[in-house]
Amino acid sequence: MLEKKGPSSVEIADWVRGQIRRRRLVPGQRLVEIDIIRQTGGSRFKVREALQRLDAEGLVDVEEFRGASVRNATMEEVRQLYHARGAMEGICAADFTARASAAQKAELNAIAEQMEACVAGPAPEQFSRLNAQWHNLIMDGAGDHVIKSIVQRLNTPIHHLVFETFYRGERLRAAVQDHRVIVDAVMAGDAKAAESAMRAHVINGLDFLSRLDESVHFGED
Amino acid sequence: MLEKKGPSSVEIADWVRGQIRRRRLVPGQRLVEIDIIRQTGGSRFKVREALQRLDAEGLVDVEEFRGASVRNATMEEVRQLYHARGAMEGICAADFTARASAAQKAELNAIAEQMEACVAGPAPEQFSRLNAQWHNLIMDGAGDHVIKSIVQRLNTPIHHLVFETFYRGERLRAAVQDHRVIVDAVMAGDAKAAESAMRAHVINGLDFLSRLDESVHFGED
DNA sequence: GATGACGAAATTGTTGACAATATCGCTGAT
DNA sequence: ATCAGCGATATTGTCAACAATTTCGTCATC
Numbered sequence: 001m002l003e004k005k006g007p008s009s010v011e012i013a014d015w016v017r018g019q020i021r022r023r024r025l026v027p028g029q030r031l032v033e034i035d036i037i038r039q040t041g042g043s044r045f046k047v048r049e050a051l052q053r054l055d056a057e058g059l060v061d062v063e064e065f066r067g068a069s070v071r072n073a074t075m076e077e078v079r080q081l082y083h084a085r086g087a088m089e090g091i092c093a094a095d096f097t098a099r100a101s102a103a104q105k106a107e108l109n110a111i112a113e114q115m116e117a118c119v120a121g122p123a124p125e126q127f128s129r130l131n132a133q134w135h136n137l138i139m140d141g142a143g144d145h146v147i148k149s150i151v152q153r154l155n156t157p158i159h160h161l162v163f164e165t166f167y168r169g170e171r172l173r174a175a176v177q178d179h180r181v182i183v184d185a186v187m188a189g190d191a192k193a194a195e196s197a198m199r200a201h202v203i204n205g206l207d208f209l210s211r212l213d214e215s216v217h218f219g220e221d
Numbered sequence: 222m223l224e225k226k227g228p229s230s231v232e233i234a235d236w237v238r239g240q241i242r243r244r245r246l247v248p249g250q251r252l253v254e255i256d257i258i259r260q261t262g263g264s265r266f267k268v269r270e271a272l273q274r275l276d277a278e279g280l281v282d283v284e285e286f287r288g289a290s291v292r293n294a295t296m297e298e299v300r301q302l303y304h305a306r307g308a309m310e311g312i313c314a315a316d317f318t319a320r321a322s323a324a325q326k327a328e329l330n331a332i333a334e335q336m337e338a339c340v341a342g343p344a345p346e347q348f349s350r351l352n353a354q355w356h357n358l359i360m361d362g363a364g365d366h367v368i369k370s371i372v373q374r375l376n377t378p379i380h381h382l383v384f385e386t387f388y389r390g391e392r393l394r395a396a397v398q399d400h401r402v403i404v405d406a407v408m409a410g411d412a413k414a415a416e417s418a419m420r421a422h423v424i425n426g427l428d429f430l431s432r433l434d435e436s437v438h439f440g441e442d
Numbered sequence: 443g444a445t446g447a448c449g450a451a452a453t454t455g456t457t458g459a460c461a462a463t464a465t466c467g468c469t470g471a472t
Numbered sequence: 473a474t475c476a477g478c479g480a481t482a483t484t485g486t487c488a489a490c491a492a493t494t495t496c497g498t499c500a501t502c
Contacts (some may be wrong), residue, residue, distance in 0.1 A: 006456095008285075009273060033484070043456065048484090052230060052270045053277040058370075064229075065463045065484055080367040087308035146301040149279075154371075227486095254454075266486065269454090286454055286493045 009049035012042045016054060020070055021159045027072030031060060059156055073157050075213055079206060081154050086202030088151050089135065092142040093182060093198035097191040100141030105186060108137055112179045119176055124166040131166070134179065138198075161209055171208050178204060230270035233263045237275060241291055242380045248293035252281060280377055294378050296434055300427060302375050307423030309372050310356065313363040314403060314419035318412040321362035326407060329358055333400045340397055345387040352387070355400065359419075382430055392429050399425060 007015070016036065019025040036047045051068045054060040062068045073081070096104075111134045118127050139148035155162070165171045178201035185193035228236070237257065240246040257268045276283040283289045294302070317325075332355045339348050360369035376383070386392045399422035406414035 013277075032482090034482090044458095045456065049270060049273045052273045056234075056274040056277040066465095067484065077367050080365055083312050084309055084368055084371060087312055088305055091304050091308055144301055146298050147305055150305060150371075150375075253452095255452095264486065265488095287495095288454065 006046065007040055007042045009042075009046045009053065012036065012040050012046055012050035013053045015040050016050065017059065017156055020059065021156065023160050025070050027070045029070050031068040031070065033067070057153055057156070071157065075210070078158055078161065078209070081158055082202060082206035082209075085151055085154050086199040086206075088147050088154075089138070089202055090195040090199035092139045092144050092147060092151075093186070094191040094195040095142035095144055096138045097186045097189060097194045099143055100186075104137065104141040108134065108141070108186065109183050111137065112176075112183050115179065116176050119169075119172045124163075124172075127172060128163055128166050131175070162205065164212070165205060165208055168208075171205075174204060174208070175201070227267065228261055228263045230263075230267045230274065233257065233261050233267055233271035234274045236261050237271065238280065238377055241280065242377065244381050246291050248291045250291050252289040252291065254288070278374055278377070292378065296431070299379055299382065299430070302379055303423060303427035303430075306372055306375050307420040307427075309368050309375075310359070310423055311416040311420035313360045313365050313368060313372075314407070315412040315416040316363035316365055317359045318407045318410060318415045320364055321407075325358065325362040329355065329362070329407065330404050332358065333397075333404050336400065337397050340390075340393045345384075345393075348393060349384055349387050352396070383426065385433070386426060386429055389429075392426075395425060395429070396422070 016025070016031070025031070031051065033044055033047050033051075036042070036050075037044055040047070042050070051060060051062055055062040055068070059071060060068045061071045096108075100108075111130055115127060115130045115134065118130060121127070136148075139145075139151065178197065182194055182197045182201060185191075185197055237246070237252070246252070252272065254265055254268050254272075257263070257271075258265055261268070263271070272281060272283055272289045275281040276289065280292060281289045282292045317329075321329075332351055336348060336351045336355070339351060342348070357369075360366075360372065399418065403415055403418045403422060406412075406418055
């Protein structure tokens with residue numbers, strides 16, 4: 001008999017993280033323990049452990065006697081997160097160039113081509129999925145697992161922002177161009193060029209976001 | 222009346238982190254809840270919350286029914302942590318060049334000069350303290366608080382390794398030279414040069430460590 | 443003497459009840 | 473009508489007892 005054990009604190013933390021990524025929980029919203037218990041089936045103890053984890057990750061803010069709430073990033077914090085991410089993914093691009101297998105490099109190119117074909121399409125979800133695949137492939141092929149986990153943690157608070165940008169056609173076209181430059185550098189075996197191109201690519205995303213921010217303010221309540 | 226409350230989970234986590242940094246707790250060592258309760262005065266609940274936090278930070282490893290133990294970094298993990306740190310501190314060096322006040326830049330130079338005078342001295346602790354001050358000043362002056370907190374988290378598992386290197390005179394001399402190059406770039410207002418010099422400086426530390434690792438193996442039990 | 447089963451001790455996981463605190467609505471006086 | 477004070481309710485913090493699991497020592501057997 002498989003007795004259904006309740007979820008572990010790690011699984012509960014993953015669940016909350018997923019809710020935040022899907023925008024079912026928005027910045028500033030309070031996380032009431034009872035609600036999480038009802039929705040995940042976990043015990044109160046495990047829920048509180050999970051919230052401590054998320055607080056350590058910087059994703060939620062736990063205040064004494066006032067509970068947890070989803071942290072909301074200022075534009076300056078977003079800027080720093082993007083710069084950090086650009087630097088880390090740049091390292092991965094260089095390592096990918098030097099260490100990835102031929103098959104992985106071919107797949108990188110294949111995904112980039114799929115994205116090119118997808119630019120005109122109406123579904124940003126598809127594009128976003130391919131984009132995630134592409135970036136993950138680089139970090140995996142580089143063998144930089146520690147850096148990958150850091151990047152994923154950095155990304156969670158700004159995940160929805162990244163997704164927002166994919167609703168704009170111009171951003172899609174720019175991203176595809178950036179990817180082409182990076183793939184070419186990788187294929188040519190030029191690690192330094194791949195690194196700086198990847199870094200520029202991420203910073204381009206930040207610039208695009210900054211311009212959006214000037215017209216529509218994300219950070220407001 | 223100030224009733225002395227027990228330490229919070231954050232304070233307990235800080236205590237454990239400090240013990241690990243001071244090498245009173247070494248990699249692989251098991252962290253028994255009872256012992257931490259006795260030494261910190263915290264309740265079991267808070268101790269467990271603290272251990273979850275540290276697990277989320279990647280500093281300890283919590284296994285089901287087997288408790289927490291200090292995580293033991295492989296040389297490959299150390300390599301990635303150094304590369305990540307180099308990239309992040311590089312960003313800070315560039316931002317420092319662009320954004321720091323004249324007073325902060327003068328202080329940066331002053332600390333560098335103190336370190337130069339300290340090279341011949343017998344106390345690596347003094348040098349290590351100045352080094353930490355110098356690196357913190359750059360991150361503070363750059364205004365990159367988010368990046369600073371990431372760097373500090375990355376550093377904890379390798380803190381003792383960084384300290385080890387300061388026992389060797391040749392490393393001290395090399396570090397002082399690197400610092401001079403960085404300070405000069407900052408003073409000249411050349412952000413790009415400051416960034417690449419800072420990055421090279423951190424990677425130099427890694428190289429030194431790698432050479433040490435070939436003769437003396439740190440990672441063994 | 444080596445090996446495996448068994449059980450006691452140590453350690454961690456879980457639960458529920460209770461205390462402390464904040465939040466919000468209500469009452470009443472001005 | 474407005475606001476201060478007060479109390480009820482919701483939520484979080486704490487603790488102690490109990491259950492589950494691992495670990496280690498013991499003893500019998502081959």
